[in-house]
Amino acid sequence: xxALDGLRVGLDGTVILDGVDLEVPxxxxxxxxxxxxAGKSTLLRTIAxxxxxxxxxxxxxxxxxxxxxxxxxxRAIAYLPQDTALSxxxxxxxxxxMGRHPHVGRFAPESAADHREAERAMAATGTTxxxxxxxxxLSGGERQLVLLAKALAQDAPVLLADEPVSALDLRHQLDVLxxxxxxxxAGRTVLVVLHDLNLAARYCTELALxxxxxxxxxxxxxxxxxxxxxxxxxxxxxxxxxxxxxxxxTVTALENL
Amino acid sequence: xxxGTTGPQPTGPQxxxxQxxxxQxxxxxxxxxPGRRTAAAPGGxxxRRTAAAxxxxxxxxxxxxxxxISLGPVPxxxxxxxxxxxxxxxxxxxxxxxxxxxxxxQIRLPRILVAALAGAALGVxxxxxxxxxxxxxxxxxxxxxxxxxxxxxxLAITSGAAGTLVLPAAAFxxxxxxxxxxxxxxxxGRGRGPATVLLAGIALNALLGAVxxxxxxNAPDEQSLRGIVFWLQGDLDARTWEHVRLAALPVLAGVxxxxxxxxxxxxxxxxxxxxxxxxxxxxxxxxxLLVLASLLTGVAVAVGGVIGFVGLVAPHVIRLxxxxxxxxxxxxxxxxxAAFLVLADTAAxxxxxxxxxxxxxxxxxxxxxxxxxxxxxxxxxxx
Numbered sequence: 001x002x003a004l005d006g007l008r009v010g011l012d013g014t015v016i017l018d019g020v021d022l023e024v025p026x027x028x029x030x031x032x033x034x035x036x037x038a039g040k041s042t043l044l045r046t047i048a049x050x051x052x053x054x055x056x057x058x059x060x061x062x063x064x065x066x067x068x069x070x071x072x073x074x075r076a077i078a079y080l081p082q083d084t085a086l087s088x089x090x091x092x093x094x095x096x097x098m099g100r101h102p103h104v105g106r107f108a109p110e111s112a113a114d115h116r117e118a119e120r121a122m123a124a125t126g127t128t129x130x131x132x133x134x135x136x137x138l139s140g141g142e143r144q145l146v147l148l149a150k151a152l153a154q155d156a157p158v159l160l161a162d163e164p165v166s167a168l169d170l171r172h173q174l175d176v177l178x179x180x181x182x183x184x185x186a187g188r189t190v191l192v193v194l195h196d197l198n199l200a201a202r203y204c205t206e207l208a209l210x211x212x213x214x215x216x217x218x219x220x221x222x223x224x225x226x227x228x229x230x231x232x233x234x235x236x237x238x239x240x241x242x243x244x245x246x247x248x249x250t251v252t253a254l255e256n257l
Numbered sequence: 258x259x260x261g262t263t264g265p266q267p268t269g270p271q272x273x274x275x276q277x278x279x280x281q282x283x284x285x286x287x288x289x290x291p292g293r294r295t296a297a298a299p300g301g302x303x304x305r306r307t308a309a310a311x312x313x314x315x316x317x318x319x320x321x322x323x324x325x326i327s328l329g330p331v332p333x334x335x336x337x338x339x340x341x342x343x344x345x346x347x348x349x350x351x352x353x354x355x356x357x358x359x360x361x362x363q364i365r366l367p368r369i370l371v372a373a374l375a376g377a378a379l380g381v382x383x384x385x386x387x388x389x390x391x392x393x394x395x396x397x398x399x400x401x402x403x404x405x406x407x408x409x410x411x412l413a414i415t416s417g418a419a420g421t422l423v424l425p426a427a428a429f430x431x432x433x434x435x436x437x438x439x440x441x442x443x444x445x446g447r448g449r450g451p452a453t454v455l456l457a458g459i460a461l462n463a464l465l466g467a468v469x470x471x472x473x474x475n476a477p478d479e480q481s482l483r484g485i486v487f488w489l490q491g492d493l494d495a496r497t498w499e500h501v502r503l504a505a506l507p508v509l510a511g512v513x514x515x516x517x518x519x520x521x522x523x524x525x526x527x528x529x530x531x532x533x534x535x536x537x538x539x540x541x542x543x544x545x546l547l548v549l550a551s552l553l554t555g556v557a558v559a560v561g562g563v564i565g566f567v568g569l570v571a572p573h574v575i576r577l578x579x580x581x582x583x584x585x586x587x588x589x590x591x592x593x594x595a596a597f598l599v600l601a602d603t604a605a606x607x608x609x610x611x612x613x614x615x616x617x618x619x620x621x622x623x624x625x626x627x628x629x630x631x632x633x634x635x636x637x638x639x640x
Contacts, residue, residue, distance in 0.1 A: 048534050074536030085528045088581045098524050102536030
């Protein structure tokens with residue numbers, strides 16, 4: 001369970017987020033949506049403990065995130081950044097295994113259980129065939145999947161993913177979102193930054209719509225994706241209706257307001 | 258529900274099972290056992306790979322050292338070298354001449370041990386700097402850290418305070434200050450690319466070189482002048498057991514302490530955010546490792562002067578042959594750095610005999626072309 005109360009986050013003197021309240025119980029897949037510059041990534045990074053809030057707190061099971069030591073925090077929260085530098089020629093398997101870092105003792109090698117976890121994460125993300133490849137030679141999409149495998153191998157009850165499908169083709173977008181949903185259904189708390197509102201409405205159990213550093217609406221997709229909210233957040237006139245094929249909501253932007 | 262111990266059971270297998278359709282085309286299901294083996298090979302570090310990565314440089318170090326001890330104006334056959342070494346360890350084997358025992362025991366052995374210790378220190382310091390500065394070209398000489406250590410040592414000499422322990426302490430302090438400067442400049446110029454560290458190194462090398470020149474101009478007498486010039490062009494001539502005693506403990510302890518952080522260094526290569534959210538205390542780890550790299554560089558400079566490129570050549574050869582995992586890279590770089598410097602020092606003694614070159618000259622002959630190669634390479638592919 002993640003709870004934010006009155007969160008304000010500033011970066012280099014600019015207020016990026018202000019007055020953000022949010023509760024995400026375990027077992028939910030929450031999509032963070034909103035226009036560019038709304039503060040979605042900053043919110044995710046603050047929950048991950050990478051920014052210290054200027055006001056308010058990020059509570060994980062009732063305890064502030066920034067009071068925890070990195071190792072303890074990494075066992076509780078796995079974070080998949082938007083882009084990760086991978087310039088040294090580690091193999092995809094080595095990178096995935098790094099997800100086990102907070103579980104492995106300083107003077108011990110990875111156990112058989114750690115290797116099993118890594119192999120399972122690669123199988124779940126469909127990256128097993130890349131195991132022996134150097135990550136420096138992977139395509140952007142393959143790299144994103146390997147980093148997702150690393151985050152899964154970390155086996156934390158909270159999973160944060162910043163635009164995990166941005167570099168993926170249609171087929172892999174569905175794979176990854178279904179995988180994240182399965183993680184949530186299995187009891188994890190999953191927060192994911194998404195740009196595609198239709199995918200978000202289809203796979204997320206709830207949405208949080210941010211604009212200009214403030215929360216516009218949060219809750220079930222049907223309560224968040226309304227023409228009024230979309231007008232306020234994106235400045236567009238939009239229609240929202242159930243999709244014939246999937247049954248979930250689709251958003252069509254008609255014109256800029 | 259949010260509990261690290263109960264998490265694995267329900268969450269782990271679930272996604273995998275819920276996705277048989279997707280994982281199949283990816284090759285997970287049909288690839289069964291062979292897939293598993295390919296998965297374990299690169300990261301699982303099978304013993305054979307570890308043994309080859311460490312055994313190769315170790316064997317090279319032994320061979321090079323024995324050859325180095327037997328070569329010289331007074332040749333000592335390798336068999337006799339072995340006998341003398343065994344004798345020093347308290348295992349009297351065979352007859353050796355008193356002169357050979359003296360040459361080996363008092364002249365060549367300490368020199369080679371100093372070379373090995375300095376080489377190991379520089380090899381490890383280079384590998385650590387490459388990871389911390391995120392730049393495959395970083396190493397003690399290039400970043401100016403060796404020059405900083407030299408300035409520290411020269412200041413100790415010219416101020417007349419060059420006691421047995423003062424000199425290495427001053428070299429360490431000089432290295433530490435320079436590392437701090439490089440780090441601060443790198444942090445300040447973040448986002449301006451990894452070249453920042455190299456440009457800072459150029460500036461610092463020029464600045465520190467100017468400081469040494471000023472000190473040379475003010476040298477009180479010819480003896481201290483010779484002392485100062487020694488630091489500028491690293492040399493292992495006339496090393497004694499005193500130098501060995503001075504370097505042995507800090508180098509061995511420094512390398513051992515660095516090894517403790519090898520997995521953290523791996524994760525740090527993914528970037529600060531990824532490292533922190535993977536459980537690495539990024540700031541503290543960086544600081545500890547920068548101090549350790551300074552210590553290793555300071556000790557190496559204190560006993561051998563500025564010897565460049567060892568920290569560049571050794572880690573890169575290991576990366577090419579054994580991969581970037583620091584758990585192998587660091588110890589193997591220590592062994593290969595040691596072997597490389599012993600070899601370079603022997604070449605310095607023997608190549609133009611009876612004229613001897615300075616050791617740093619030989620490492621530069623080998624290292625500078627490697628540096629250029631890496632510059633050209635890193636433009637084409639990620640290192």
